[in-house]
Amino acid sequence: MEIDNLTPAEERVWRAFPRGQDVDFRQSADEDPARGAEWGPDRTVRASVLRALLLSAPQEDGEIAALRLAGARVTGALRLQYADIDHAVRLSDCCFEDVPVLYGARLRQLNLRGSVLPGLVAATLRVDGVLRLSDCLFDGPVRLGGAQITGALFMDGARVEGPPSDQPVLQLNHVSVGDGLSAPDLRVRGEIRLTGASVAGSITFNASRMEVGPGEVALDAETLAVEGDVLLRGVDVRGWIGLRGARVAGRLDLSHARLSNPGDAALRASSCTIGELWVRRSPPMEGTLNLRRAQLDVLFLEPESVPDEVLLDSLVYTSLSPHEPAERRLAMLERDGEGYVPHAYEQLTAAYRRIGDDEAARLVQLAKQRRHRGTLPWYGRLWGYVQDATVGYGFRPLRAAGWLVSLLLIGSVTYALHHPEPLKPDEAPQFNPVFYTLDLLLPVISFGQEQAFAPDHWYQWLSYALVLTGWILATTVITGITRTVSRQ
Structure with missing residues (x-):
C-alpha cells in the first residue's frame, strides 16, 4: 500500500509504527468507544491499512516496530488469518465495525483493552505473550477455541453478548494458557465453553455474571485442567456449571456465589478431581449439587449453603470443614436425590473419625442404620x-x-x-x-x-x-x- 493513498489519520499511524510510537485519538480518557460509529474521518483507520502495516511495513534501523493505537474507528474487517506477525499489537479503546479474523495467526502480543467489537474469530490463534481483552465489549461470539497463549489471558471487566444461538458466545474450548486466565467482573450472556482447556496458572471469575436460558449450560468446563485455583467468588450464575471430569490441583472456590438453575443441576462436578472445594457464605443453590464420583482432598461445605437436593454417591473426600455437629451434616445426606446411599454415610463417618470425634461418627452410623431400615421389608423394619x-x-x-x-x-x-x-x-x-x-x-x-x-x-x-x-x-x-x- 502506498503512503499517498492514506488519510491524515492513517498516515499518522503509518509513520508511528516503525518506531513503536503511540497514536491516541481519544479526546478524553473516559470517552465511550461504544459511540465510535459517530467518530469522524479524523480518527478513522481502515483495517486494510493496519493489515498492510503488520505484514509489510518498512522498518527503521535501531527501532522496534509496534502497532500502538487508541481511540480509533476501524472500518472493514481486519483479516490476519494464518499471518505470522512479530510485532506487538495494541488496539485499545477502538471501535471495530467488522469482526477481526485472526484464525491460525501468530502474534507476539495482542492487546484490545477497552475496545468495542462485533465479535472475534481467533480459533487456533497463537500468542507468544499476553492476550489482553480486558474491558472489551463484544456484541457477538468470541471464538478462541484451540488458541495457544504462552503468557496470560486477561478478560477482566469484559462484556460478551450475542444473538440467540445454540453455539457458545465465548469459546475457550481446548485453549492452552501458559500462565493464568484472569476474568473478574466478566459479564456473559450466553454459554462459556472451557471444555478440554489447559491452564498452567489459576482461573479467576470473581464477581462475574453468567446468564443463559432456564436449564441451559452457563459454563461448560468438562475435562478442564488447571494447575492452580479456579476462583468463582461472588459469581452470579443463571444456568448450570459443568465440571465433569475436570482436574483442579488447587481450590475451586464458590464462596459468596449465587448459582440458580431450578429444576435441574446447578453444579455438575461429577467424576472430577479437586484439591479443595469451597462452598461457603453463599445462599443455598437453586438446583442440584452433583458431586458423584468426585475426589476431593478438602470439602469446605457450610450446611447453610447446601441445596434442597444433592447427589453424593461415590464422593470421596479426605477432610470435611468446618467442623459441625453430626445432626447438621446428616440433613445433607437425607437430601440425596438417589435415596439411601451407604457410601455417603461411610465417608462422613470416616471424616469424623479422622478428627477424633467418635461420638459424631457413631451418630452417623446410627442414622445410616435407620435410613437403611426404610429400604427393608416389613419384617426387617x-x-x-x-x-x-x-x-x-x-x-x-x-x-x-x-x-x-x-x-x-x-x-x-x-x-x-x-x-x-x-x-x-x-x-x-x-x-x-x-x-x-x-x-x-x-x-x-x-x-x-x-x-x-x-x-x-x-x-x-x-x-x-x-x-x-x-x-x-x-x-x-x-x-x-x-x-x-x-x-x-
Missing part, C-alpha cells in the same frame, strides 16, 4: 425398630445397660415372690433372687445360682427370655466399654 429401641443398633450401650437394670429388677421381684425349686436340696446354696437373675442375664459371670435352681411353668420361659436378652444387652455394654477403654 420390625426387627430394626426392636434393635433401635433396645440398643440403638449397638451404638447406644448405655441404653442397653438401662434395659439390663430393668430386667434385673423384674427378675429379682418375680423370683423373690416365687422361688424356683432346688435341683439338689441337700447341696443347693441359699436362694438369692438378685444373684439368680444376674446369673441368667450375664453370659460369663456365674454366682452358682442358675445351676442350683430350676424354675417351672412360665417362670422357666422367663428365665429363657432373660438368658437370651442378657446375651444381647451384655455384649452391647461390653463392646461400648471396650471402645471407651481403647480410646483412652
